Amino acid sequence: MKDLSLHIMDIIQNSVRAEASNVELEIREDLEKDIYSISIKDDGCGMSEEVLSRVLDPFFTTRTTRKVGLGLSLLKQSAEQTGGKLEIYSKEGVGTELQVLFSHKNIDRPVIGDIAGVMVLLVSANPNMDFVYKHHTAKGEYIFDTKEIKEVLEDVSVTDPNIMQYLKELINENLNTII
């Protein structure tokens, strides 16, 4: 994966497959403590203890189309390369939470990349799901909440290409003020 936004997109696809209706992504940047943390929480079907214990194994997947499942392993490796870690909690029928820690200053920490584009693609590809994206830095915080967006848009769909462009701008403009 080229950057963190692609990892995030990949991991959130798991929430989509777990039939979650709400997904919350939170990114915290703390330069003083040298922390770059990403947490992703969903209310999908969750995992059994047996699946959870194997989920970080790159040769384990619940898919039938192939024999490997690299998404979580790649993200874990990426975090560990910076001295960070990845932890995952899940309860069947309740949901799953993923917490990833990176060293903010480490040269191996991938950049965030086009997170606005990723969020907009996720929102438009899953119009029936709700997403919250919170980004905190020392300069402030920005919260992108699709429930608010859908209220503003009323009967206009988030899948419209013009609306997608506006949403991308909205996220980028606000992130630019805090990153």
Next chain:
Amino acid sequence: MAKVKSLADLKRMKEELQSKMDLREKSNDPEGLVQIKVAMATCGIASGAKEVMEFLIEETAKRGIRTVVTQTGCMGYCYAEPTIEVQIPGKEPIVFGDVDIKKADQIVEKYIKNGELVDGIIPVNYKTLD
């Protein structure tokens, strides 16, 4: 054009858009539209499926082709990612492999517009190994 910075800006832009009657009721008749599914699992994303999907959404809209572009999981063709499945109304779906932006452009111009086949089709009888 001023950039969208707040929900109020978004509301204004949405109203402007509605007044132009530019919005198409996509959800009413997805069967009558060209349906494109972009494989967006780890393999697809790592190979550049995001750029391909953004290209397809933006360009088909610009070129006036009514499409529904959605995401799907891994179809098992990890070696040929990014892969996309295109279904033109009334035709069988076709899966194209190794789709970069150049190939996506060809697929739009040749296959979707004119029904002309282009290189990179993954045969339907291709199955993954057990």
